[in-house]
Amino acid sequence: MKHSSFAGSAPDLARRSLLKGVGLGAVALAGVPFLAACGGSGGSTDSKSLTFGSGSSDDVPKRAYEAVMAAFKTKSGDSVTANVVPHNDFQNKINNYLQGSPDDAFTWFAGYRMQYYAQKGLLAPVDDVWEKIGGNFSDALKKASTGADGKKYLVPNYNYPWGFFYRKSLWEQKGYTAPKTFDELKTLCAKMQKDGLIPIGFADKDGWPAMGTFDYLNMRLNGFQFHQDLCAHKESWDQKKVSDVFDTWKALLPYQDPAALGQTWQDAAKALEAKKTGMYLLGSFVTQQFTDPKVLADIEFLPFPEVAMEGQEAVEAPIDGLLLSKKGGQNQAARDFVEFIGTPEGQNAYYKVDTSNLPTAKGADISGFTPLSKKLSETIASAKNISQFFDRDALPAMASNVMIPALQSFIKDGSVDVKNLESQAKALYAAQ
Structure with a gap:
């Protein structure tokens, strides 16, 4: 997430409010002028x-x-x-x-x-x-x-790892079963919607969360190496493989939270906790938001279903x-x-x-791992390929200046101009 050459005027690195992750915790604070709170000391040389x-x-x-x-x-x-x-x-x-x-x-x-x-x-x-x-x-x-x-x-x-998180008790009550394929995912979403739920919790006010959906659909359709090469601009954006990602995503748009562009990932976590949404695609840091032990114990994880070529071999685990x-x-x-x-x-x-x-x-001591932590760990351990996240694998300026507005526009009206994405990518990567 950054900008052109990240020079002087700090580029808008594509924030990953995420999560703490990668450490981080996410609190959106627009406008703090300069990280003044950070490091005024200039780095200490005192050895203690x-x-x-x-x-x-x-x-x-x-x-x-x-x-x-x-x-x-x-x-x-x-x-x-x-x-x-x-x-x-x-x-x-x-x-x-x-x-x-x-x-x-x-x-x-x-x-x-x-x-x-x-x-x-x-x-x-x-x-x-x-x-x-x-x-x-x-x-x-x-x-x-x-x-x-x-x-x-x-x-x-x-x-x-990133994947779908859901409330076990809700799924048991409704009789839902975990989808293994994209067609099964769409069928489940239709049933959830009929049951009065928002099938897929979604929040993209901060811009970066939608990259997770893009990355998974891209890897499931085109493979892990294509994800890497696209992020490095060794593959062009104005090709059918990229258009196919967005065309496939269109099938999910009617099932994603329509309020996505106005809410943060924490807001969407609350909706999942309240059983207003059927599932939520995010990183495991989402569980930080569940302070009630009973709710936390009720959270289950589902790897992103297979779509085409590589099954579920790749996992996004920044x-x-x-x-x-x-x-x-x-x-x-x-x-x-x-x-x-x-x-x-x-x-x-x-x-x-x-x-x-x-x-x-x-x-590290994993004796205290919950069943959920064990499943998350096994998902990473069994993955053939582990990706970071688009805003970590790609040029910062591409992530923040190009992808965020493109994905937010796509979420809003279902359209995207891949030729425009390619022209911007060419200019940005050539400037490096």
Whole structure:
């Protein structure tokens, strides 16, 4: 999510209010001028303290990182000063933040959105940290944490799969069964609508949530590699494969919440909790919104149904973690902090508070996994391919300046101009 070359006027990185995820928590705060709250310290070099910039502003992930900081201080004696900024604002101002006075360590994402800032020289490599913790991570996680220069920049904390979430009790009451194919999904939606429900909860006020639907339909129709190549603009937008994605999506539009463009993902989560919607396509961070234990225990997960070529081999499971700013790389305490988040001990501290995300380190305590967490974990483990998210895999400007308005327009009237998408993509990618 960013902009042209992310220069001076911080591009509108396509926010992923999401979720805390990738760490984050999402609180939309339009207009905070400049991440002023974040990192005025400019990165400390005191070896016994560090500053930590966090976009995990929702209550659950915020408290989870507080638990991590407390555990780190107990273990090392080093103190961490956190600067928590509303999620969307953190994302949207990241360019100015990193070029200004950033904190030593900060929450961010894997994929292109990490590699971009590494190439700009705004991050400190953490290969020395990986020499100590590398054995805790899978090859897929190692790859996702590596920049284009072959150096490591991210220490993964957790990831979270996207799929349909629903209330088990509602489905049992109505006699619904989980769809395995797209045709079965459409049939189920028609039945839900007849039963007076909004079949698919949907919220796209912030722009990024609809990318999840696009990514899944694209991967299910055209395959994981095509998703990667389209995001990298190795494939063109003005071709039948892309038009087919939107044409297939049109079949779902009548079943998606008509109020989507006016509500946030948190609003749609409340509708699911209230049993006003039959299911909701989002990342597992959606469960952060369910504070009633009975409701949380009633949530079930359904992988996105197969549509065409690759069945359900690919799963969208973005990876969030910690990075060091260029200045932070000079602070040993900051290096120790990002190392800590890459250990079972650090991730256990996080997961005890935020169970909506799945720890990535081998050896992390999963004995307390709920049936839902086990299913989410198994979904990721059994996937042949794991994608990030469009706004993490693609050029930031393409995600925020082109895709968000295009998808919102499509949701509104069901039309899209793929030739226009291609012309904008050509100009943006050529400028890199």
